Amino acid sequence: MELFGDFFKQLYDTTGWNFVIFYDQVEWSRFVEAIWTTIKLIIACLIFSVIVGVVGAWAQGAKSKIVRYGMAGYIQFFRNTPPFVQILFFYFVLGNLTPSYDAGGYQEAYIGSFGWAVISLGFFAGAFNTEIFRSGIEAVPESTVEAASALGYTRLQSYIYVVFPLAFRVCLPALNNNLVNLLKTTTLAYGIAVPEMMYTANQIWSDNVNVPEMMIVLFIFYVGLVAILVWAMHRWEKSMKIPGYG
Amino acid sequence: MAAPTKSANGSGTTWTPDQPMVSIKDVHKSFGDLEVLKGISMDVMKGECICIIGPSGSGKSTLIRCVNALNDIQKGSILVEGLEVNDPALNKLELRKKVGMVFQQYNLFPHKTAIENIMMAPITVLKQDKEEVARHAKELIKKVRLEGKEDSYPGELSGGQQQRVAIARSLAMSPDVMLFDEVTAALDPETVKEVLVTIQDLAEEGMTCILVTHEMGFAREVANHIYFTDRGVIVEHGPPATFFKKAKDPRTKEFLSQIL
Ligand SMILES: Nc1ncnc2c1ncn2[C@@H]1O[C@H](COP(=O)(O)OP(=O)(O)OP(=O)(O)O)[C@@H](O)[C@H]1O
Ligand SMILES: [Mg+2]
Numbered sequence: 315m316e317l318f319g320d321f322f323k324q325l326y327d328t329t330g331w332n333f334v335i336f337y338d339q340v341e342w343s344r345f346v347e348a349i350w351t352t353i354k355l356i357i358a359c360l361i362f363s364v365i366v367g368v369v370g371a372w373a374q375g376a377k378s379k380i381v382r383y384g385m386a387g388y389i390q391f392f393r394n395t396p397p398f399v400q401i402l403f404f405y406f407v408l409g410n411l412t413p414s415y416d417a418g419g420y421q422e423a424y425i426g427s428f429g430w431a432v433i434s435l436g437f438f439a440g441a442f443n444t445e446i447f448r449s450g451i452e453a454v455p456e457s458t459v460e461a462a463s464a465l466g467y468t469r470l471q472s473y474i475y476v477v478f479p480l481a482f483r484v485c486l487p488a489l490n491n492n493l494v495n496l497l498k499t500t501t502l503a504y505g506i507a508v509p510e511m512m513y514t515a516n517q518i519w520s521d522n523v524n525v526p527e528m529m530i531v532l533f534i535f536y537v538g539l540v541a542i543l544v545w546a547m548h549r550w551e552k553s554m555k556i557p558g559y560g
Numbered sequence: 561m562a563a564p565t566k567s568a569n570g571s572g573t574t575w576t577p578d579q580p581m582v583s584i585k586d587v588h589k590s591f592g593d594l595e596v597l598k599g600i601s602m603d604v605m606k607g608e609c610i611c612i613i614g615p616s617g618s619g620k621s622t623l624i625r626c627v628n629a630l631n632d633i634q635k636g637s638i639l640v641e642g643l644e645v646n647d648p649a650l651n652k653l654e655l656r657k658k659v660g661m662v663f664q665q666y667n668l669f670p671h672k673t674a675i676e677n678i679m680m681a682p683i684t685v686l687k688q689d690k691e692e693v694a695r696h697a698k699e700l701i702k703k704v705r706l707e708g709k710e711d712s713y714p715g716e717l718s719g720g721q722q723q724r725v726a727i728a729r730s731l732a733m734s735p736d737v738m739l740f741d742e743v744t745a746a747l748d749p750e751t752v753k754e755v756l757v758t759i760q761d762l763a764e765e766g767m768t769c770i771l772v773t774h775e776m777g778f779a780r781e782v783a784n785h786i787y788f789t790d791r792g793v794i795v796e797h798g799p800p801a802t803f804f805k806k807a808k809d810p811r812t813k814e815f816l817s818q819i820l
Contacts, residue, residue, distance in 0.1 A: 461667035461726075464628055465681040465733060466656035475684055479671050558715020559670045 332524040335531065341518055348514035349535075355431060355500050355510050356539070360493055362436030367443025367489075371481075372473055374448055385444070392441035397434075398502050404434035405506040431503035439496040446488045450481030483554055490547045494540055501536075511535055575642030581606045581768050582627060582737055587636035589622055596622045598792035599636070604737070604770060609763040611779040612772045614789035615815060620772040623789070624739045627770065628659040641736060653685070660730030661739040664746055666722040668714040674725045675701065675710040678732045686733065693732070700728040704758050720751030724758055731762075738762065740771040776820055780804060788812045 322336040335345040374385050392400065409430055414421040425433070454477050462472035482489075501512040511532065519528040575581075580603035589597035596619045604610050612620050625631040627638055629645050629652055638645040640658055668677050678697040682688045701710055704724035714722050723743055730738060740759065744752040756778050763769050763782050773779060779786055780800045787797040788807075796812045797803070807813050 455667075457663060457665055457667045458669065460630060461661075461663060461669075463652075464630065464656060464659075464661040465729070466653045466685040467681070468653075471684055475680060476669055480669075483671070556671050556715065557713045558717075559713065 331527055332522060333527050333531070334522045334524060335518060335528075341522070344514055344518065348509060348511045351428075351508065351514075352500065352510040352535075352539075355428065355503060355508065356497050358432045359435045359439065359496055359500055362432055363439035363443050363493075363496055364489075366436055366440025367447050368478070370440060370444030371447035371451055372470075374444065375451070388437075389441045389444055392438050393445075397438045397499055398505055400438055401431060401434045401502050401505055405430040427503070427506045427508045431500070431506060431508045435496065435500060435503070438499070439492060442492045442495075443489065446485045446492060447478075447481060449488070450483075450485030451477055453484045454480045483556070486547070486551045486554070490544065490551075493547065494543060497539060497543055498536060575639075577606050579642075580604055580639075581608075581641055582770065583637075583639040584623075584627070585637045585639075587623070587626060587633050587638060589619070589626060589631060589633045596792055597626070597633070600789070600792070600794055601636075602787060602794065602797070604768060606736075606768055607766045608784045609769040609782055610771065610785050610787065611783040612770070612787045612789060613774065613776070613779065613815070613819075614787075614795075618789045619792045620789055621741050624661075624741055624770055624772055627737075627739060628661055629655055630661075657686070657733060658736045659739060660733055660735035660737070662723070662726050662730055662741070662743045664742045666714070666719070666726045666746075668722055668726055668729070670714050673711045673713055674706065674717065677714070677725055678729045681729065682732050697728070697732060700731055703731070703761070704728045705754070718751060719747045720754045723747065723755045727755075727758055727762075737768045737770065740769065740773070742772050742774065744773070744775060774819065776804075776816075788815065790815070 319337040322333045326332045326334075326337070335341045370385060370388070373381050376382055376385075405427060409423060409425065412423060412425055414423040416422075458480070459472055459477060462476045467475070500510065503510050504512040504516065507513060515528045515532050519525045582602075582604040584600055584602045587597050587600045588595065600619075600623055602610070612623065614620055622631055626633050627640065627645065629650065633646050636646075640655060643655055643658065644650065645655060669680065672680060675694075675697050678700055679690075679693050682693045682696070683690060698710075701707060704727055706721060706724055706728070709717060709721060709725075712721075714725065717725065727738075727743075743759075744755050747755060752775070756775060759769065759771070760778070760782050771779075771783075783800055785797060786800055786803045788795050788803075788809075788811075790811050796807060796809045798806075804816070807816060
């Protein structure tokens with residue numbers, strides 16, 4: 315670590331390239347903090363958006379017209395408006411309407427900026443996931459579903475044990491794409507001051523006037539994260555492959 | 561299994577084994593404007609094996625799909641062990657516990673192995689004990705002569721093997737009646753036999769079977785009664801001996817001359 319820091323200090327002194335985060339203790343801990351926040355944000359958004367997609371795709375096939383129209387409205391809204399506007403709307407409009415508690419002198423909202431980022435980005439990507447899962451569900455032959463009904467499965471049981479596991483395999487590639495997009499879109503949380511990587515990088519370059527250096531760090535950081543996600547999804551896809559099918 | 565059962569939908573009728581296990585009365589069924597079943601009636605006693613034959617599009621599949629409520633009917637009644645299938649308040653699970661169905665295209669769950677396909681429904685639908693189900697599934701694998709294929713996925717099995725898994729999967733629910741809809745129609749001539757033998761075993765053990773089939777040899781040998789349908793009505797029916805030799809209706813004669 316000592317050597318590592320010395321190298322970047324040396325680099326700054328000789329060339330003027332200021333990778334301050336690698337030799338300054340304070341900026342380093344800010345950076346590490348941001349890494350964790352970003353990872354937590356991404357994982358929370360991924361999970362939430364997949365849950366929204368699974369439930370959404372099921373609700374799209376519901377008997378109730380109200381539920382189906384509600385789902386259609388939700389998807390149209392989130393697909394056809396900018397995610398940055400959504401996140402600001404959630405935080406500043408809905409955030410003001412949700413309850414807060416007294417945190418010793420000032421009002422603290424139950425849902426903070428991190429929470430709103432997860433909710434809005436989760437619903438945003440969830441709208442796409444819903445459509446992705448639906449296309450997968452449509453690819454499951456009606457006759458397979460019928461076989462499940464004939465065995466006494468309820469609609470929910472057949473969704474859980476038959477339809478969804480098959481649909482999921484069909485739509486994994488499309489899901490991959492959308493989740494990679496979601497990963498990159500989490501940088502919008504910057505707009506509501508979630509201390510993730512984009513936000514922190516901005517603070518660091520404001521303090522140290524090292525925009526190009528921090529940009530390089532940002533690019534490499536996100537390329538690395540995307541690579542990890544793609545690798546993980548790929549392994550998952552492989553592990554789910556059914557012998558003699560598809 | 562076939563002890564007297566109280567109708568689960570409150571009609572209060574009690575079924576006893578001396579009554580038809582499946583009783584179809586004047587059933588009418590339309591898809592939109594197209595009337596597919598135009599007043600079909602038949603009774604199937606416990607332990608009987610019934611074959612339904614007839615030209616393509618005559619409504620054979622539609623009829624047996626009505627028996628386990630995969631299709632609804634517009635008029636008439638279908639009773640399965642006293643359970644009124646057409647009752648809007650019907651508990652479908654009650655019906656489907658009694659009626660097993662095997663399809664032309666097998667319709668196995670491709671993401672599960674053979675043994676898992678057999679075990680799934682008893683565990684998730686009937687909430688039976690896993691070990692008990694596993695034991696039963698092993699017996700069924702043996703019964704359909706698929707020892708060694710337990711852990712193969714459907715995609716790794718031949719059509720005939722898949723169809724036998726499908727039969728075992730239905731039997732795992734311990735149904736009282738089995739419906740077979742042209743279950744050998746998608747198979748190679750050589751594999752047809754292995755599936756028919758399985759069904760014949762079942763029939764000989766006393767399982768009540770309703771088959772739609774084009775296998776006249778099988779119908780002649782195994783069926784207790786043969787129904788010939790055309791354009792939504794039963795044209796003629798009788799036990800195989802009389803049916804094949806003394807068919808009276810010209811439509812039946814023509815059909816038999818084409819197929820035999
Ligand atoms: N879901 C449906 N919607 C509309 N029409 C249908 C539907 N299912 C079947 N039909 C029509 O009902 C008629 C009877 O079909 P059915 O499948 O019962 O015939 P089948 O006797 O089983 O014929 P095959 O020997 O070819 O299987 C056909 O004209 C068919 O087009
Ligand atoms: Mg048919």
